[in-house]
Amino acid sequence: MELPSKTMERAVRELSxxxxxxxxxxxxxxxxxxxxGNDRMxxxxxxxxxxxxNAQFCENCxxxxxxxxxxxxxxxxxxxxxxxxxxxxxxxxxLEKTNAFRGKYHVLGGLISPMDGLxxxxxxxxxxxxxxxxxxxxxxxxxxxxxxxxxxxxxxxxRQIGDLSIKLTSIARGLPIGDxxxxxxxxxxxxxxxxxVLFESTLSN
Ligand SMILES: [Zn+2]
Numbered sequence: 001m002e003l004p005s006k007t008m009e010r011a012v013r014e015l016s017x018x019x020x021x022x023x024x025x026x027x028x029x030x031x032x033x034x035x036x037g038n039d040r041m042x043x044x045x046x047x048x049x050x051x052x053x054n055a056q057f058c059e060n061c062x063x064x065x066x067x068x069x070x071x072x073x074x075x076x077x078x079x080x081x082x083x084x085x086x087x088x089x090x091x092x093x094x095l096e097k098t099n100a101f102r103g104k105y106h107v108l109g110g111l112i113s114p115m116d117g118l119x120x121x122x123x124x125x126x127x128x129x130x131x132x133x134x135x136x137x138x139x140x141x142x143x144x145x146x147x148x149x150x151x152x153x154x155x156x157x158x159r160q161i162g163d164l165s166i167k168l169t170s171i172a173r174g175l176p177i178g179d180x181x182x183x184x185x186x187x188x189x190x191x192x193x194x195x196x197v198l199f200e201s202t203l204s205n
Contacts, residue, residue, distance in 0.1 A: 003027075008030060011026075011030050012026045012027050012030055013026075015029055015030065054066055056068065058070035058073055058107075060073040060104070060131070061073050061104060061105045061106050061107055062106065062107040062108075062109060062124045062127065063089050063092055063105060063107045064089050072092070072096075072104060072105060073104055077102070078102055078103060078104050079102055079103045079104070080103075080104060080135050080137070081103070081135065081136070081137055081138040081139065082101075082102070082103025082104070082137070082138065082139045082141070083103060083104055083105070083106050083128075083131070083132065083135075083137050083139070083140050083141070084101055084103055084104070084105050084106070084140075084141045084143050085105075085106045085108065085128065085140060085141065085142050085143060085144065085157065086105055086106070086107055086108065086143050086144070086181070087107075087108055087109075087110060087111055087144060087145065087150075087153075088107060088108075088109065088110070089107060090180075090181075090182045091107075091143060091180075091181045091182065092105050092107065093182075094181045094182050094184065094189060095143065095181065095189065095193070097186050097189075098186045098189050098190035098193065099190075100189075100190040100193045100194060101141075101193060103139075103141075106124070106127075106128045106131065107124065108123040108124055108125065108128070108153065109122070109123050109124055110122060110123055111123075111144065111145070111147075111149035111150055111152070111153045112149060112152045112153045112156055113149045113152075120156055123153070125156065125157060125160065128157065128161075129160050129161055132161055132164060132166060133164070137166055138166060138167060139166060139167040139168075139169060140157075140161065140166055140167070140168050140169070141169050141170070141171065141193070141196055142154045142157065142168070142169070142170040142171070142199060143170075143171045143181060143193070144170075145180050145181065146173050154170065154199070155203075158199055158200075158203075167198070168198070168199040168200070169196040169197060169198055169199055170196060170197055170198075170199045170202050171189075171192040171193050171196050172191070172192040172193075172195040172196055172197060173192070173202070
């Protein structure tokens, strides 16, 4: 049923478009915001507007950044020759927390998932291949989730770059990483990075 207030109806409709938020939750959030007062709502609206205007994808690694190049890619102490391939920025944050990786990242922006209509061309795989070639990368580390989508994506990338003379590795999977790197604790993640294995050796399983 439409709400009697058109302004409220619009806000509820916009919020309920977000993943995991149904109409009921949207209405609850709107009522909460109304009780918080105008300042709070203005702040929220302007922060989202700011995000839309200023956040961009790093031209090098495709992570989210306020400038054309993110802080990790701009850091001269980070090794250009070692590229860690991840699904999204949450994995970058999880790996950065371990302090175990001093190379640079490549953010794919998702995983190959035919069920969700996501194919290789929806991800930054071509950019990855170009980057490996132009940087003369020495090692590419796959740090993708241990799911069917993660495995499919890793295999697709392997097919694209297997012929290049680089060391292609994968973070160790024997450790209980679960579905997403985001949920792994720092010690586990740091260990799985240190005990990474040659990607080809993972294919026989
Ligand atoms: Zn970057």
